[in-house]
Amino acid sequence: MILFDSDYQEGCLPQILEALAKTNMEQTPGYGLDPYCEKAKDLIREECGTPDAAVHFLVGGTQTNATVVSYILKSYQGAICADTGHINVHETGAVEHTGHKVLVLPSRDGKITATQIDHAMTVHDQDCVKEHTVQPGLVYISFPTECGSIYYKSELEDIHAVCVKWGLPLFIDGARMGYGLCAEDCDVTIKDIAALADAFYIGGTKQGALFGEAVVFRNKDFAPDFRYSIKQNGAMLAKGRLLGIQFEVLFTDGLYYKASREADRKAMRIRDAFRKKGITFLVDSTTNQQFPILNEKQMASLAVKFSFEQWQKLDAGRCAARFCTSWATTDEAVDQLISEIKKL
Amino acid sequence: MILFDSDYQEGCLPQILEALAKTNMEQTPGYGLDPYCEKAKDLIREECGTPDAAVHFLVGGTQTNATVVSYILKSYQGAICADTGHINVHETGAVEHTGHKVLVLPSRDGKITATQIDHAMTVHDQDCVKEHTVQPGLVYISFPTECGSIYYKSELEDIHAVCVKWGLPLFIDGARMGYGLCAEDCDVTIKDIAALADAFYIGGTKQGALFGEAVVFRNKDFAPDFRYSIKQNGAMLAKGRLLGIQFEVLFTDGLYYKASREADRKAMRIRDAFRKKGITFLVDSTTNQQFPILNEKQMASLAVKFSFEQWQKLDAGRCAARFCTSWATTDEAVDQLISEIKKL
């Protein structure tokens, strides 16, 4: 059985294990106050073109989202988000657990638009509405989205502009940022992300690290007390250097991009194989997640040799399946999958 | 410079790194639903003598405490705790962040007594008090305590009895459980802990793992939906097997105890060296943390070659310092420290 369920089924890029082994018995201070974290932060600041940015390392995506969102929001504020957004659907209410409402905007492909945000703010900004409803306090988007789609540069610029107009911080969830940046149709760079978002994070867990997410605040004065929130949310790793070591490896010699690009290339091979069979997709995705719409027979047939996720049940017994590639996917595994797709 | 500041200054026991390397490219399901976690859970259940226990793996101590406490408590309840307790003083209000008050009892040595708990419950149980105050909903103790002291078996039995009397679950924070169980004067076994506590956790982070804490609910029906809380609190590791692999190693061939015992032995060497110089301690500790009371000159003298924590400032320029040993401490390092202590 070959698993295509998710992008966190293996351990980590071998270079990371090597670095961990090499440094294992060194003594360093805890809580991320070590030289490895400092080095990794410098690499990230350089990569982002933001010398004044603050960088923090957390362990996982849900805790990162809840920590950043609850840090930014005031007690009576909420986060604008696509109805498909990860914080709205797959985090067991972690944001609400910190006391904040997720303010949803409808989305077909995982994306929201500047126009939608502007409209929501205009509706809120009426005297008879205001204090009787949650005040929008930030905009949350993910890049790529929950559905594998990516924002184009002009879309991000428009969202940035509407955020500036309304004084809303923009927070980009980059759990799979590498797979987005390396997509064949992507016109966005990490420097663009860093220039347009007030806060974002660069995912490690789904991108070849054992675990870890790097939060970047473009302006280090944006979140001066963020370490309090990291600790309060149980996200401050005692042996913080483990995060620094991993991100140093990822951002040395472009490893982060190399691994992402390979995963995307393999996902495109899978996409093309489904397309050739006339199979359509829930969303057009150029990243490492593919959502072909399969009927029961097709699913049963592929399920013999492969494991994949049943993402969304549709009518007539059809289902949008999810096939993920990752830094760890081999061309041999993809060959085998394509061979079975051809038989459908 | 040799660091004695804490027990999380190195990476992990080498056996753990080996196991991670060996399994690195295997494919498993995420979120702790893999065979390694299952194996580790079985080992822990066996070690605890609790075949019906539920075992869950989380990443760090603060998140474990907040997740367990907020799972157990009802919205209007709080956690009884020593004023020195970790959740009260060193977790940036993580428990309060989930909406619950920490109800403190005064403590000199980090321990609280059954009598104190009984008195607090009696005071609460008056009509004029009850609903105007937070209802105690669990008792939190740590083993060993924040100050390195340990509860003796009869003390735990008394606390257990008073908890039963008042219907209070007992939760034991075992971030350093191994160092407690292996202390020279310890008459408690992990089976005792498992028999007396409704919930407890076995610390990994400070005990030789890279990270990880194993929560044990003696009765698996005690917390049937605990995985929701793990996820909601950002404590569900995507690559959950990393936790299973580590705890499998720790609980194979008694590695957990061997490593703890060595650390305690070294701590006793340090303790005895201070004692011989007539230096007293903040608390009598037989575990891996020692709190000698030093004057300014003594601190300055030791600070030349060693790093340690200034735990608590006392009068006349004196300070209780903290020296920690761990699974990673070498006898050579201890020799050097003792050599300098002798010169004080």
Add this chain to the structure above:
Amino acid sequence: MILFDSDYQEGCLPQILEALAKTNMEQTPGYGLDPYCEKAKDLIREECGTPDAAVHFLVGGTQTNATVVSYILKSYQGAICADTGHINVHETGAVEHTGHKVLVLPSRDGKITATQIDHAMTVHDQDCVKEHTVQPGLVYISFPTECGSIYYKSELEDIHAVCVKWGLPLFIDGARMGYGLCAEDCDVTIKDIAALADAFYIGGTKQGALFGEAVVFRNKDFAPDFRYSIKQNGAMLAKGRLLGIQFEVLFTDGLYYKASREADRKAMRIRDAFRKKGITFLVDSTTNQQFPILNEKQMASLAVKFSFEQWQKLDAGRCAARFCTSWATTDEAVDQLISEIKKL
């Protein structure tokens, strides 16, 4: 200017003021532990046909919803609710402020169906969904709804049955319960409500009291510690007897129904006047709130003499307006309004 904006524009039924004046200098214990509250609770238990019910008096609707919902839910649970539901749209995230997500179901007329609830539970009850999402922990509906519509008895019975099936408590927000029970097409009695809901509240604020909501738990063992939550949520009135006195008056000699029935009758007069002009409504309502869809000219024309709410902006400059009657509305005021409607 005559105000039809809401049903809380005047003080209270004169009988209430009289009772307050008559009892003003009596001495009683605080916090609702007085004979007036006891008397009012007995009257409500009798009216509901639930001798074992627990009754509690709180001050306002938002605090009542947040207090009941946060009492019932476990930390990882949320409340199923129509997207139009008051807790979702008009309470500034009070429920989320207590840490819980509102789980919305789409609604056209303010109502949700047993089928929708069953489907939501079925979707949640999949292994790949469960702990990654908020667990539904109760069903919240309002009677009448935010849009003035009412559930019919069979609909409530179906919702009750599906709640029993899934083990979900049913909570009915009755801020305007009287206006619902007295509607011309209502086949539901307060005894039905009490038999079908685990918890509900009888609104006072919008029904002729100065303020106050009476929460009823059919089974007094359902929420034994509810007074802790009342206090914790700032909803325990020091001079609690003010609530008891008001509800005693409301439930003596059927005053609650008399006042509601009159309000509904006047609302029907307004509805019919709009209908005769061929004006349609956002929702068919037989209760005290009417939502005629008006164009700009019509709104401007009525706004000369009357104040009303612009409930929802529609296309082409049209708007659903809200006209409310209440226990305090006079036939003279309605006559004047109808006279102007005729001129539209």
Add this chain to the structure above:
Amino acid sequence: MILFDSDYQEGCLPQILEALAKTNMEQTPGYGLDPYCEKAKDLIREECGTPDAAVHFLVGGTQTNATVVSYILKSYQGAICADTGHINVHETGAVEHTGHKVLVLPSRDGKITATQIDHAMTVHDQDCVKEHTVQPGLVYISFPTECGSIYYKSELEDIHAVCVKWGLPLFIDGARMGYGLCAEDCDVTIKDIAALADAFYIGGTKQGALFGEAVVFRNKDFAPDFRYSIKQNGAMLAKGRLLGIQFEVLFTDGLYYKASREADRKAMRIRDAFRKKGITFLVDSTTNQQFPILNEKQMASLAVKFSFEQWQKLDAGRCAARFCTSWATTDEAVDQLISEIKKL
């Protein structure tokens, strides 16, 4: 039986009932946006000498404290408070329910000092402490305190100065402010309070209103979105004018002070009677609450004709009792009590 248990055992000052009756059938907008609230706010601003202050009316003390505290604090901050403070001991964890820790300082008489606050801040402001603990985000004191004592002007000025030094907002709970301001030894005016506190509230509930507390922010820009928090915390009264009407009455012709002064005078009569019998007090109080220390026989003797609170159990069967006077206490009732005290 005459009740001296608390200062909320009767209804309200008769002038308030008259005003409510007189305005009962007027129509006004809801939620505090009515002319009565505006008038009352003007009166309070004038009385406080703060023309730029923002004034808001809430219903009760616990909700006011939780709403103000959670508005001011950031998510990782807590409130410095005496261990005897109302938010710490008598509000069922309402502040913690909003996610914030109460940071206690020890107190004998209900008061804390500038020196204590400065010390707490100095301890917090160490690198090894900071983010591992809750950041102090405001100072909460009450005037008079929970124990009836008052701060003198120089003490408030010192606290103000230390708050300015550390950038901490100062919030004064004035649930019984009138009884404090009218105490025989008080050298503080409401203008002083308004000049020294960033936020405070003027209690109505315990000072002759049916209910209601007036929150004052000296600088209206300090809390521009406070109405969101009022609503979110369930503290926005639908018929908000009821609060405006009451505070207008209280601050017309000095009624607030007259009623308070009378209550204090009667409390001093009771104090002196106990003193003459050689009975000592838990705390020296010059306000409406007196805490004589009684033995069992004395308590039993007084309990025949009077009801009072058993505030704190002491050793040897002794107990600190609480006797409260209020705006409603008559000299006749006090005469009877004194007569019985003489017989002790």
